[in-house]
Amino acid sequence: MHGRSPSAPVFTNLKIQATRPPSVREKTRKYPTGPRTPNPAAVLKSHSRPHTSNDNPFSESQFKTLKYQPTFPRRFGCIEDAKGFCRAFFACYNQAHHHVGLGLMTSDQVHYRQADAIHAARQATLDCAFARHPERFVKQPPTPPHKPTATWINPPQHQANSTSLN
Numbered sequence: 670m671h672g673r674s675p676s677a678p679v680f681t682n683l684k685i686q687a688t689r690p691p692s693v694r695e696k697t698r699k700y701p702t703g704p705r706t707p708n709p710a711a712v713l714k715s716h717s718r719p720h721t722s723n724d725n726p727f728s729e730s731q732f733k734t735l736k737y738q739p740t741f742p743r744r745f746g747c748i749e750d751a752k753g754f755c756r757a758f759f760a761c762y763n764q765a766h767h768h769v770g771l772g773l774m775t776s777d778q779v780h781y782r783q784a785d786a787i788h789a790a791r792q793a794t795l796d797c798a799f800a801r802h803p804e805r806f807v808k809q810p811p812t813p814p815h816k817p818t819a820t821w822i823n824p825p826q827h828q829a830n831s832t833s834l835n
Contacts, residue, residue: 725822734762772814779817788816 735741735758745751763776771779774787791813799810 727822731762769814771817774817784816788813 735755738758742750742754745754763780765775767773767775772784772788774784778784778787795811795813799806
């Protein structure tokens with residue numbers, strides 16, 4: 670008998686989230702049907718997560734960097750192995766990894782307010798190189814990467830007409 674059992678889940682407005690664009694092969698794949706599978710007509714396919722106000726792009730970016738490290742193991746033997754790997758990874762990520770989005774500075778350098786001094790030292794080095802060999806710089810004197818500015822997870826909304834509460 671192919672009827673639905675009373676304890677079987679009922680699927681309504683089901684959304685399947687895909688983590689990547691479908692390949693050509695997947696576009697033609699049929700969804701299985703049966704008493705415990707969703708009705709293909711009721712399944713919506715999505716390639717993006719719904720926006721939530723507590724998304725943290727920084728932690729998600731860091732997670733992706735961690736996951737795609739060449740030394741990231743397929744499996745950890747135990748929780749202590751995972752903690753040990755993450756301690757070493759985050760120390761390197763914060764203290765030695767130069768981030769393009771931070772003007773090729775480390776997270777620690779920006780966090781401990783060393784960005785201005787590092788940027789000035791880089792500019793002084795580039796000025797010295799330009800003074801010695803201006804022919805190497807065809808268009809203009811060199812400048813270091815831009816210093817990082819304010820960074821927000823959720824930037825504040827600026828109101829056009831602010832009213833005073835006093």
